[in-house]
Structures are given as structure tokens and as C-alpha cells.
Amino acid sequence: MAETLSPIQRFSLFKVSAAVFALEASLVILILPMFIPLQTLQSFAPLIVVVNITVAAMVGWRIYKTSSHTVFSFDANGFSIKRGKSSEVSHKWSEFSTVTLVRNEYGEFSVRLYRDKESFDIPASKLRLDPYSFRLRVADILKRSRSSRS
Amino acid sequence: MGGRGRFVADFNESFRQFRVRGVEFDAMIRGSTRVKGFLLSRVFSYLVNPNYQVATFILSIDPKKVFRKEDYGRYVAAIKSFMKREEIKWTWLYITGQEPRPEIKQAVERTTDTSTGVALVDLQNGEVFHSDSYLGRQAARYVRIPKR
Numbered sequence: 505m506a507e508t509l510s511p512i513q514r515f516s517l518f519k520v521s522a523a524v525f526a527l528e529a530s531l532v533i534l535i536l537p538m539f540i541p542l543q544t545l546q547s548f549a550p551l552i553v554v555v556n557i558t559v560a561a562m563v564g565w566r567i568y569k570t571s572s573h574t575v576f577s578f579d580a581n582g583f584s585i586k587r588g589k590s591s592e593v594s595h596k597w598s599e600f601s602t603v604t605l606v607r608n609e610y611g612e613f614s615v616r617l618y619r620d621k622e623s624f625d626i627p628a629s630k631l632r633l634d635p636y637s638f639r640l641r642v643a644d645i646l647k648r649s650r651s652s653r654s
Numbered sequence: 655m656g657g658r659g660r661f662v663a664d665f666n667e668s669f670r671q672f673r674v675r676g677v678e679f680d681a682m683i684r685g686s687t688r689v690k691g692f693l694l695s696r697v698f699s700y701l702v703n704p705n706y707q708v709a710t711f712i713l714s715i716d717p718k719k720v721f722r723k724e725d726y727g728r729y730v731a732a733i734k735s736f737m738k739r740e741e742i743k744w745t746w747l748y749i750t751g752q753e754p755r756p757e758i759k760q761a762v763e764r765t766t767d768t769s770t771g772v773a774l775v776d777l778q779n780g781e782v783f784h785s786d787s788y789l790g791r792q793a794a795r796y797v798r799i800p801k802r
Contacts, residue, residue, distance in 0.1 A: 605668045609690035616667070643670065 508577040511632045516572045521564025528556045576631050580645060585626065595624065597642075598649040605639045615639050617646075662746075662796065663708045664689045672711070675732040684709040684742070706743035709736070715751030723757045733770060746771045746793045753778045765790065773797055 532552060536545055545552070571588040578584075582596040600617040606625065607613050613635035614625040626642075628635035665685035672682035687706045689699035711733055715721045726749075733745055747770060749762070754776060762774040762783050771789025775782050775797055784794035 602669070607666045609692075639670075 506577050506579040508575065509631045509633065510573065510575040511630075513568075513572060513574070513630050516630075517564060517568045520567045520572070521560045524563045524567070525556055525560035528560060532556065574627060574630055576626065580648070583626070596649075597645050600624070600646060601650075603639060603642045603646055605635055615642055617642070662792075663687045663706075665708075665710065666690075674736045675728075677729050677732045679711045679729070680714045681712040682709060684740075687744075707741060708744045708746075709740075709742050710746040710748065713747065713749045715749060715754060717752050721751065721754065721758060723761045726758055726761050730765065730767075730770065730772070734767075737769065744769055744771070744789060746773070746789060746796075748773050748775065748793065748797070750775045750777055752776070759783045775799065 536552075569588065573588055575586045576583065580597075582594060582598075584592050584594040586592040595617075600619050602618040604616045604618070605613060606616045612627070612629035614627050614629070615635060615638055617624045617626070626638075628638050663685050664687070665683040667685065668681060668683040670681050672679045685708060687703045687708055689695050689703070711729075713729060729747070729749075733747060736742065737745055749758075749772070751758075751774070754774060759774060759776075762772050762785055765772050765785035766787060767785070768787045768789065770785070771787060771791075771793035772785040773782055773790065773793035773796075774784070777799065780799045782794045782797050782799070784790040
């Protein structure tokens with residue numbers, strides 16, 4: 505039976521929303537004073553902040569869903585992974601021979617699968633999987649798929 | 655880095671049951687001596703650390719099998735071949751076992767290769783034997799044997 509994982513990557517969502525908020529805030533600070541007197545603006549400041557936060561959250565969510573949100577599903581035969589709006593990538597476990605655990609400079613772990621010199625990474629930390637136990641699980645699946653082939 | 659860890663290298667990939675040239679290590683981790691952290695760490699590392707590819711091999715001697723000097727030689731030769739193929743500058747080899755044979759202890763202590771540090775850990779007696787090189791002495795220093 506296939507398992508599907510698609511957790512919200514809160515930090516990615518926060519980063520995108522914060523970037524949108526910073527952009528909005530810059531525009532408000534630079535452009536609005538040209539058209540609206542500063543005193544009037546100050547009286548509306550809390551409302552402007554609330555609107556900016558709301559818009560940043562909505563736009564951030566949209567950008568996150570189209571660019572970063574990852575959906576991973578797998579079963580005993582293979583797996584598929586889809587990131588944002590990009591097309592789904594599917595592989596069979598039997599295509600791979602080696603599994604390793606990789607850590608990037610941000611401390612995030614991925615499970616790396618090797619096929620000859622090529623490799624494919626499953627972003628375990630982003631999928632909120634325990635990378636150590638997931639690596640062992642994948643190694644076990646690869647072992648079984650190898651033994652069923654031979 | 656937490657606990658009593660020491661910075662040796664930025665290891666970023668780990669392999670289990672790693673096979674090379676017909677021998678199998680229990681684990682192998684590889685990385686670089688240069689840290690890939692955030693801005694300040696990167697700048698500091700760029701200025702201070704050499705950019706060497708490094709690896710650590712771990713081998714646990716099966717107590718049911720006899721581990722001879724020739725076996726040790728095969729493992730070291732496999733490491734040298736791997737280093738050449740992957741352009742790795744330094745490696746460490748940790749061998750753990752229960753009361754390893756004296757010939758293995760001697761073989762380890764007589765290893766003088768400057769690019770490979772070997773540490774043999776006798777888990778039974780809590781002793782560490784190391785190869786006769788800077789990396790070997792360093793390898794022995796990194797070992798912590800839990801008290802029984």
C-alpha cells in the first residue's frame with residue numbers, strides 16, 4: 505500500500521512570506537508618502553501592517569505551493585516525488601543499487617540513491633521523515649528488490 | 655556541534671556496508687575539511703582550512719571470524735585505491751574488535767602512511783592502538799570508549 509507524505513514546510517513558507525512582506529513594506533514606505541500625507545499614513549499604520557501581513561501570507565502560500573511544496577509517495581515497488589508545480593518524477597527502487605544519507609550546509613538531511621554514477625535525492629528533512637530510520641527502511645527495500653530480481 | 659565532539663571535517667555523506675575492491679566496511683563517511691556553513695563560518699573556513707576531500711572508514715571485526723594481518727592489508731589497499739579514484743587527500747580507518755590478535759596491533763602500529771590514520775580499538779580492554787603518523791595519532795585521540 506502506497507504511503508503519501510506532503511507536510512507543510514513551515515520554514516520555507518515563512519521565508520517566502522517574509523520576503524513578500526519585506527517587499528510590500530518597502531513599497532509602502534517608498535511610494536505611499538508620495539500620495540498620502542505622513543500624518544494620515546501614521547494613523548492608518550496598524551491597518552496597513554495587518555493588510556500587509558495578510559497579503560504576504562496569502563501570496564507567500566501561493567508561491568510556496570507552486571515552487572516548494574513537496575509531495576512524496578512510495579510503496580514496495582517505487583516512489584514518486586513532485587515539487588511545486590513541476591512535473592512528477594517517478595522511479596522504481598530496483599533502478600538503484602546504493603543508498604546513503606546526505607547532510608547539506610543548512611543541516612537538512614536527504615536520502616541519496618545511486619544508480620551507477622547518477623544519484624537522486626529524497627529530501628527526508630523537508631518531508632519530516634526521520635532520516636536515519638528512513639535510510640534503513642530504503643536500504644531494506646533495495647535489498648528486497650535486489651533479491652527478488654536474482 | 656554538541657556534546658564532546660571535536661571538529662575534524664565537515665562530513666556530509668554516510669554509507670553503510672560500503673564495498674570497495676572486494677572488501678566491505680561497516681560504514682564510510684566522507685566530506686571536506688572546509689565547512690559549508692553560513693557566511694562567517696564559510697569565510698573563516700576559507701581562510702583557515704585547506705580544501706581537502708576526506709573520508710573515514712569504520713570496520714568492526716567479526717568475533718566469529720579470524721582477522722589476519724593479510725586481511726588488514728587488503729582493507730588498507732582498498733582504502734588507498736578508493737582515495738586515488740575519488741581524489742581523497744586524507745582518510746581515517748577505525749577498526750574495532752574484542753581483543754584483536756597481536757599481529758594486527760603490530761601491523762597497525764607499523765603503518766606509516768601519512769595520508770591514512772588508523773586506530774585499532776580493543777573494546778575488551780579499552781585500549782587504542784594507532785598508526786605511526788600524525789593522522790594516526792589524531793585518530794586515536796578522537797576515540798572515546800564507554801566505561802563498562
